[in-house]
Amino acid sequence: MIKGCIFALVVTLAFFHFTHADLWFQSMLFNAESGQWILSKQEPVARFFFYDGPRVLIAVLGVVALALLASQKWIEWARLHRHGLAIVALSLALVPTTTALLKEATNVACPRKLEAFGGSLPHVDVFDTYPEGSRPEGKQRCFPASHASAGFALLSLIFLFRQKRTRLIVGGGTLVTGLVMGAYKMAIGDHFLSHTIVSLEIAILIIALIVAATGRFLPAQVRR
Secondary structure (H helix, E strand, O other): OHHHHHHHHHHHHHHHHHOOHHHHHHHOOEEOOOOEEOOOOOOHHHHHHHHHHHHHHHHHHHHHHHHHHHOOOOOHHHHHOHHHHHHHHHHHHHHHHHHHHHHHHHOEOOHHHEHHHOOOEOOOOOOOOOOOOOOOOOOOEOOOOHHHHHHHHHHHHHHHOOOHHHHHHHHHHHHHHHHHHHHHHHHOOOOOHHHHHHHHHHHHHHHHHHHHHHHHHOOHHHHO
């Protein structure tokens, strides 16, 4: 699983580096004549449902997972699901934190800041360097997509369930949630498609590492 995640991540990075897929897809979300994105960043309803609301709900879910872990002596459900709760709590903390730290290091600009979409910067991906005289004054923080990664961290919820059908439903629902959160950020010009896909792969990789780590260090009766 972990090796597969790493391989998929490498393939994705290579594909978007050697193609113009990002620019092609993003151009469909931008009206060159009006200079506007398909959605406005200031539109309050969309911002609430696709940005502020999900962020609050995910934070609350993380707190609930921690609270249940702390109360497992008194709540039988929490005791029986403490392994899954530990995976959820760690995933909701580590996935967004990791992507946020990567954003600090990659120095990749958002689509809305690029010349192709009315900005002033050239298109430079994570493996490129800015041309002489075009380097931005401030650090750019748009790769990978941390907002979408918080949604993808919800994939860890599958470990609270044992039935295959339930896991498929929960996994599908949380995957769609992360994709919708990522799509919103693309629609307002904050991220490319590659940013969202890479965030998904990073989230799965981190969750897989957490599952492997907790499976190794927790007693067998806790993992059941």
